Amino acid sequence: MGKEGGAENNTCFRGCCSSDKIPLHLPPTSFSLLAPIAKGSEGTVYEARLNGRRVAAKRPVLSTAEDIDKYHRQLKLLCNLDHPGLVRLIAAHARPPGYLLFFEFYEAPNLAEKLHVEEWNPTTDEVFRIACEIAKALQYLHNLGIVHRDIKPANILLDTDLHPHIADFGLAIYKRDLKHISVENWRSSGKPTGGFHKKNMVGTLIYMAPEILRKDVHTEKSDVYSFAITLNELLTGVVPYTDLRTEAQAHTVLEMNYTEQQLTAAVVSEGLRPVLASSASGTPTSLLKLIEKCWAPNPMERPSFDDIVEELKSVTIYDKRTGKVAKDDIASPSMSNENGINNSKSYQENLNWFSRGEQWSKTTRSANSKFAVWTSLINGAHVYIPTLSWGSFSTCGRRESMEDTHFMLPKMCDANDTYLFGIFDGHRGAAAAEFSARALPGYLQTLDSTSCPSDALIEAFVKTDYAFRNELVSQRNLKRVTQKDWHPGCTAIASLIVRDKLFVANAGDCRAILCRSGHPVPLSKDHVASCPDERARVVKQGMEVKWQVDTWRIGPAALQVTRSIGDDDLKPAVTAEPEITETSLSADDEYLVMASDGLWDVVSNDNVVSIIRDTVKEPGMCSKRLATEAVARGSKDNITVIVVFLQPVSTAERVY
Numbered sequence: 001m002g003k004e005g006g007a008e009n010n011t012c013f014r015g016c017c018s019s020d021k022i023p024l025h026l027p028p029t030s031f032s033l034l035a036p037i038a039k040g041s042e043g044t045v046y047e048a049r050l051n052g053r054r055v056a057a058k059r060p061v062l063s064t065a066e067d068i069d070k071y072h073r074q075l076k077l078l079c080n081l082d083h084p085g086l087v088r089l090i091a092a093h094a095r096p097p098g099y100l101l102f103f104e105f106y107e108a109p110n111l112a113e114k115l116h117v118e119e120w121n122p123t124t125d126e127v128f129r130i131a132c133e134i135a136k137a138l139q140y141l142h143n144l145g146i147v148h149r150d151i152k153p154a155n156i157l158l159d160t161d162l163h164p165h166i167a168d169f170g171l172a173i174y175k176r177d178l179k180h181i182s183v184e185n186w187r188s189s190g191k192p193t194g195g196f197h198k199k200n201m202v203g204t205l206i207y208m209a210p211e212i213l214r215k216d217v218h219t220e221k222s223d224v225y226s227f228a229i230t231l232n233e234l235l236t237g238v239v240p241y242t243d244l245r246t247e248a249q250a251h252t253v254l255e256m257n258y259t260e261q262q263l264t265a266a267v268v269s270e271g272l273r274p275v276l277a278s279s280a281s282g283t284p285t286s287l288l289k290l291i292e293k294c295w296a297p298n299p300m301e302r303p304s305f306d307d308i309v310e311e312l313k314s315v316t317i318y319d320k321r322t323g324k325v326a327k328d329d330i331a332s333p334s335m336s337n338e339n340g341i342n343n344s345k346s347y348q349e350n351l352n353w354f355s356r357g358e359q360w361s362k363t364t365r366s367a368n369s370k371f372a373v374w375t376s377l378i379n380g381a382h383v384y385i386p387t388l389s390w391g392s393f394s395t396c397g398r399r400e401s402m403e404d405t406h407f408m409l410p411k412m413c414d415a416n417d418t419y420l421f422g423i424f425d426g427h428r429g430a431a432a433a434e435f436s437a438r439a440l441p442g443y444l445q446t447l448d449s450t451s452c453p454s455d456a457l458i459e460a461f462v463k464t465d466y467a468f469r470n471e472l473v474s475q476r477n478l479k480r481v482t483q484k485d486w487h488p489g490c491t492a493i494a495s496l497i498v499r500d501k502l503f504v505a506n507a508g509d510c511r512a513i514l515c516r517s518g519h520p521v522p523l524s525k526d527h528v529a530s531c532p533d534e535r536a537r538v539v540k541q542g543m544e545v546k547w548q549v550d551t552w553r554i555g556p557a558a559l560q561v562t563r564s565i566g567d568d569d570l571k572p573a574v575t576a577e578p579e580i581t582e583t584s585l586s587a588d589d590e591y592l593v594m595a596s597d598g599l600w601d602v603v604s605n606d607n608v609v610s611i612i613r614d615t616v617k618e619p620g621m622c623s624k625r626l627a628t629e630a631v632a633r634g635s636k637d638n639i640t641v642i643v644v645f646l647q648p649v650s651t652a653e654r655v656y
């Protein structure tokens with residue numbers, strides 16, 4: 001259903017693609033195609049002029065209805081991309097008969113030509129910089145849920161400053177759409193394109209992951225594999241599976257050595273990979289190890305681009321030729337172009353705080369791989385060992401975004417009698433809560449086992465806070481966080497059970513209660529500015545507390561909670577140090593309930609006990625029932641509930 005003219009609605013001919021930035025139909029006089037630059041099975045790329053500007057125009061081959069579907073799919077996807085490491089779509093002509101895509105023109109050749117025609121010899125730090133920039137572009141795509149499916153040097157364009165830009169989205173697809181596509185469909189929807197290697201099939205196979213060669217489903221980990229082959233090619237300068245630099249020769253040799261089936265069999269069954277770059281040429285071994293991890297046969301063992309980008313940060317390059325030390329600690333220069341603000345914004349939205357938190361605690365783990373074991377500290381002469389079952393439920397409630405996180409870690413550190421549960425309630429964004437949900441259990445597991453559990457809990461809270469605030473600073477320096485006055489934080493509660501001992505650590509207004517002989521026993525105190533002790537402490541530590549609107553609030557941020565992780569504008573007054581309670585469990589103890597303030601705002605401790613009394617004794621069901629009740633009572637907040645039964649459920653049933 002096409003609309004004539006219609007400059008006011010900027011959509012494609014079908015109406016499925018739209019954009020508020022990129023024009024989707026152009027007056028024929030505004031552009032002209034000049035000489036073709038490249039011709040492939042999928043179409044032709046021309047040098048072109050658009051309103052006087054030099055651009056690259058891609059004209060796809062549209063011989064079947066399926067080709068037209070593909071064009072629209074590609075256009076829709078391209079309209080949503082905005083990253084310095086990707087080719088930039090400037091405009092499209094999305095109506096018959098002349099379907100076109102207009103891209104920014106990249107002067108220098110693509111990476112394959114640069115390596116194998118110009119025989120470019122990049123320095124190690126140039127390779128490293130390019131690797132980092134490609135990794136970040138792929139991280140961006142994957143975080144949007146897009147897999148590229150055709151990563152190879154011929155699809156990486158270079159600008160005059162040799163910054164890489166990933167091109168050719170002919171096979172790119174949203175992962176959610178991929179699930180419905182069988183391999184057969186995928187194959188017919190367009191073979192991996194040859195680009196510069198088009199002449200021969202083997203040349204196109206060398207970047208394909210074993211699972212693709214086996215005709216399994218493509219995942220984002222298949223892009224990780226192709227990235228590894230590409231990065232190694234960049235380091236060695238030779239065409240994979242040959243020892244030759246120049247394209248023409250290399251491909252003759254490649255074809256002579258392998259048929260399509262032979263190469264496939266060797267890669268899939270024998271684990272054949274290109275010869276790894278050598279550390280003798282100055283490549284750091286950490287980078288070589290990363291390549292090997294990225295081309296692991298099992299996709300699950302390959303790191304994600306979140307991990308890769310993080311790992312590249314810890315690689316330091318010493319370039320023998322230039323004597324320079326390179327590190328990935330500056331944002332790629334093209335981010336500070338006229339689109340800088342936009343780009344950084346999308347980076348920020350795509351920062352994965354869960355994986356940052358995980359990364360931090362992993363760093364400590366390698367330094368101290370000993371797991372904490374407390375069971376030995378607790379006298380084995382006691383008689384009571386509770387029987388645990390646990391469940392949780394969390395809901396966004398009436399809020400637009402979810403800023404609560406939680407974790408449940410039974411059999412912590414492989415110790416049978418050790419359990420850890422935690423809830424984090426984020427404010428000013430979810431960053432601190434997401435980071436802490438991964439970092440805190442990590443820290444607690446690696447703390448020195450000689451410290452007692454309550455000290456260990458305090459230390460884990462403080463370390464998590466410290467790590468998060470540091471991470472925020474470094475993300476700011478990397479310009480991935482651009483908002484100056486953004487100081488995200490979260491409240492946190494953690495319950496650690498070691499045999500019959502229950503330790504609850506709390507910082508903020510989450511709460512834990514124990515049901516003992518049918519009555520609620522509070523295990524934590526709410527740290528809010530309306531509590532006189534807490535208010536006095538905050539004031540003493542130099543932060544102003546004022547009555548504002550409806551309650552006592554702290555500092556310029558007007559925060560209500562007096563303890564939290566993050567909130568670096570309010571440190572040290574708003575401390576991350578938790579208060580700890582220690583309880584010896586006995587046969588009188590029925591269950592533990594932990595929840596974020598979204599529950600406690602509208603449901604009292606007594607209410608919780610009476611609601612659970614009327615609910616099926618299954619911890620997940622009880623959690624859900626409590627959260628649903630809170631929503632029904634008008635809670636306006638996110639709600640997270642964890643219920644842990646401390647007796648065999650059949651016994652619990654009989655209790656009531």
Ligand SMILES: Nc1ncnc2c1ncn2[C@@H]1O[C@H](COP(=O)(O)OP(=O)(O)OP(=O)(O)O)[C@@H](O)[C@H]1O
Nearest residue numbers: 038040042045056103104105106110168193194195
């Ligand atoms: N924006 C651009 N600026 C300069 N050159 C470009 C641009 N886009 C593409 N090219 C050139 O055209 C070649 C083919 O582009 P692309 O991979 O997007 O098309 P394709 O039809 O999928 O190609 P193939 O099927 O051959 O892989 C690139 O390798 C590059 O050399």
Ligand SMILES: [Mn+2]
Nearest residue numbers: 155168193195
């Ligand atoms: Mn291509």
Ligand SMILES: [Mn+2]
Nearest residue numbers: 425597598637
């Ligand atoms: Mn809340």
